[in-house]
Amino acid sequence: MTLDLGKEAHDRTATLRLSHDAALGQQLTAHVPLNLSAEEFSHVNRAAYDLISKLTGCNCMSGRIRFVVEDRFADVIRVNLQTGRAGV
Secondary structure, X not given: XXXXXXXXXXXXXXXXXXXXXXXXXXXXXXXXXXXXXXXXXXXXXXXXXXXXXXXXXXXXXXXXXXEEEEEOOOOOOXXXXXXXXXXX
């Protein structure tokens, strides 16, 4: 699921991804742009809450699905796998 957070659509979107890990159980991860405003965060939160409610049948964050928010960094550090050198 991808949310358009307004402003410039190519930069201001969030992606929600549901995954399953044997040790951690189900996890919903929100990948968000840097400098997320409180209003934008509320859009992401509302969409995540609605999705979790639909998946669990419960209108509370009951703990059956973990919710993680991660900032999206683009090309922070590149590592050359042949030389082992790191740089921007």
